[in-house]
Amino acid sequence: PAQYDPDPSKKTLVVLGTGWGAVSLLKKLDTENYNVIVVSPRNYFLFTxxxxxxxxxTIEHRSIMEPIRSxxxxxxxxxxxxxxxxTKIDYENKMIYINDESEIxxxxxxxxxxxxxxxxxVGAENATFGIPGVREHGCFLKEVPDAQKIRKRIMDCVETATFKDQSPDEVKRLLHMVVVGGGPTGVExxxxxxxxxxNDLRKWIPExxxxxxxxxxxxxxxxxxxxSKNLIEYTEQTFKEETIDIRTKTMVKRVEEKYIEAEYTDASGKKVLEKIPYGLLVWATGNALKPVVKDLMSQIPAQKDSRRGLAVNEYLVVKGTENIWAVGDCAIANYAPTAQVASQEGAFLARLLNQMAKTDSIETELAELSNVQEKAASKDLRDEAFGKIKDLQKxxxxxxxxxPFEYSHQGSLAYIGSEKAVADISWLTGNLATGGQLTYFFWRSAYLSMCFSTRNRILVIMDWAKTQVFGRDVSRE
Ligand code: FAD
Ligand code: NAD
Known part of the structure; x- marks a missing residue:
């Protein structure tokens, strides 16, 4: 299309974010109805x-990124x-403040x-529950730079562990990879x-x-x-076979540079604080509020009891406002913070906004026609206008x-390693809970079909094939 050229007769619709919620809205939004402005620090959509x-x-990050420009x-x-x-939404004055946070x-x-x-x-922030040391020493797994940092650190730990004269204890620590949070992010x-x-490290660096x-x-x-319960058991059993240790009922309380302090209850019921040394720490304990969302909530009295995000009504309108909507992880509509929910909310909102624009234009046309009807010189003209009014009212x-918005749950899927996946799928007749290698092929095909574009799909297939044939690259970038 031509350059962005705002039309003063149209309303300005600002969309914050380029994640699951915002992009699914933009996909279905008829942009001719509004002057549409998108603001996001990330100029791409990420298939999380x-x-x-x-x-x-296993996959290169660019294969799951889609430039928002294209x-x-x-x-x-x-x-x-x-x-x-x-950085700030000024609700009263209908203004947002924006900052270029990039290097240049x-x-x-x-x-x-x-x-x-x-x-x-705008999605959510990583939760740390105020536990000291998490931000300084741990890695999160939410965005592309997080994944890059982890990839680099894994290899750094391995290479440092094989450094000349490294002590056995230090080798053990450096090669201890600790993941905190047993939700799907941590498990996957x-x-x-x-x-x-x-598949790879053991082969290239046997020591x-x-x-x-x-x-x-x-x-x-x-x-x-x-x-489902049987899939939890299946995952725990598979991890055991893969020799991944699961430490449940263990709460991390403090993070230091080389160890974490975790509390668990021993057989006698006594609480024990244990130091667990680590080389790499990945922190995946779920979501917290973004500051810009918290600040908006503080401006709206109707949001004062809301804790986990912007409370929205069944049309995704932020409660206490008339012209602000929220989608995805920053909105609380009684659903889990997932991509599935965010994308359905985005698509619903697009339909709603398209309809609202149609409503506006019909109402304007109606006002014009009743004017015509009133001033019509003859009965025929009056009748003609009346007929049109009737049609328009219909x-x-x-x-x-x-x-109102209704979420339709398609199911939950997670990869659990060694070419196995678990799936809780909703069917018309009920729920199907399944795990194993067949589910893994289902997981692959489901995610492949959900990829943003054909380009992404081809790149992911090529990455999978490359990994299969050549193994993963162990160079540290
Ligand atoms: P996001 O997709 O996080 O997008 C937020 C957007 O807002 C980003 O573009 C960001 O740059 C932008 N933004 C942030 N701050 C600002 C600001 N101040 N101003 C403007 N823009 C801003 N869900 C599933 O259903 N299935 C899965 O298999 C699955 N796997 C996942 C795997 C991982 C590793 C992770 C981290 C999450 C996964 N999820 C999955 C959850 C899913 O990714 C989220 O629920 C989903 O991304 C939420 O969509 P969103 O649009 O609210 O936020
Ligand atoms: P989560 O909220 O699902 O899980 C976090 C886990 O961390 C919880 O089980 C919690 O008990 C644990 N935890 C919190 N504090 C702890 C502490 N101090 N010590 C030890 N454990 C602690 O978080 P997530 O896995 O990042 O997922 C976030 C959202 O994204 C969820 O809604 C999830 O469904 C979605 N997601 C879905 C998929 C998928 O469907 N495959 C994959 C990733 C994420």
Whole structure:
């Protein structure tokens, strides 16, 4: 399309984020209805379900990234994109403040953007529960730079462990890979890491074979709490066979540079604080609120009891506002913070916003027609206008009849290593809980079909084939 050219007769719709929620909205949004502005510090969409595979090089990160520019280029009416972080939403004055947080800054790197309507899809932050040392010493697994950092650190630990004259205790520590959080992120990463060791590291660097070890630490009595009981047992059994240690009912309390302190209850019921040395620490304990979201909540009295995110109504309107909507991990609509929920919310909101624009245009047309009817010189003209009004009113009722958002759960899938996956799939007739190698092929084909573009799909297939034929690359970038 042509350059972005705002039309003063249209409302300005600002979309924050380029993740699952925002992109699924933009995909279905008729951009001719509004002046659309997208603000996000990340100029690409990231297919997060395959991010754990990027930590070991099973998949290269660029294969699961889709530039937002190439995606927006296909919209009917041009959309403006600013690579920036929204630092504040001023609800009262309908203004957002944006900052260019990237390395290269121009003479202007902070400014403001006014909006008529705002969609907040900024996702969530990594939860640390205020545990000291996590940010300084641990690695998160949420974005591409996180996966790159982990990939680098794995190899750094391995190479440092094989350094001349390294003491046996130090070798053991450096090769101890600790994952905190037994949700799907922690489980999938632990599985990928063990695969990397079994398929590649062990082969290229045999001297680490006896000491490389993965431990998964989880505060609750079991991992993957959102999966069926038999799949939890299957995962725990598979991890045992893969020699991944699972330490359940163990709560990490403090993180130091070379060890974590974790609390568990021993056989006599006594609480014990244990020091666990590590070389690599991956922290995957779920989501927390982003500061910009927290700040917006503090401006809206109706949000005062909301803790985990922006409370929204069944039309995803942020409660206490009329012109702000929220989608994905930053919104609390009684669903788990997943890509599946975020993308359905985005698609729903696109439909809603498209309908609202239609409603506006029909209402304007109706007002014009009743004017025509009033001033009509003859009965024929009056009747003609009346007929048109009737038709338009019927259309308006149809357009306005959009129902509230309803989430349709398709199921949960997770990779657990050694070419096995677990799946809880919702069928018309009930639930199917299955795990194993067949499920792994299902996992692969499901995620492949969900990839953002054909380009992504081909790149992922090529990465899988490359890994199969040549093994994973063990060079440290
Ligand atoms: P995100 O996708 O996180 O996007 C947020 C966007 O907002 C980003 O573009 C970000 O750059 C931008 N942003 C951040 N701050 C600002 C700001 N201040 N101003 C403007 N923009 C901002 N879910 C599943 O259903 N299935 C899976 O298999 C699955 N696997 C996962 C694997 C991993 C490793 C992770 C971390 C998550 C996984 N999830 C999965 C969860 C899923 O990724 C999230 O629920 C989903 O990304 C939420 O979508 P979102 O749009 O709310 O946020
Ligand atoms: P999560 O919230 O699902 O799990 C975090 C786990 O960390 C919890 O089980 C919690 O008990 C544990 N924990 C918290 N503090 C701890 C501590 N101090 N010590 C030890 N354990 C502690 O987080 P996640 O795995 O990052 O997932 C986040 C969201 O993304 C979820 O909604 C999840 O469903 C979704 N996701 C889905 C998939 C998939 O479907 N395959 C993959 C990744 C993420």
């Amino acid at each position: 379900p395959l991010l754990p595979s990027c930590t070991t090089g 995606f927006l280029r296909h919209k009917k009416a041009a959309v403006k994109y600013y690579e920036a972080e929204c 800054k121009g003479s202007t790197s902070a400014t403001e953007v006014p909006f008529d309507m705002l969609v907040v899809g 990463f632990a599985g990928e890491l063990q695969d990397f060791f079994e 680490i074979s006896n000491n490389f070890h993965v431990t998964l630490v989880e505060a609750l009595p079991n991992v993957l709490p959102m999966f 259309r308006l009722r149809r357009v306005k009849s959009i129902g």
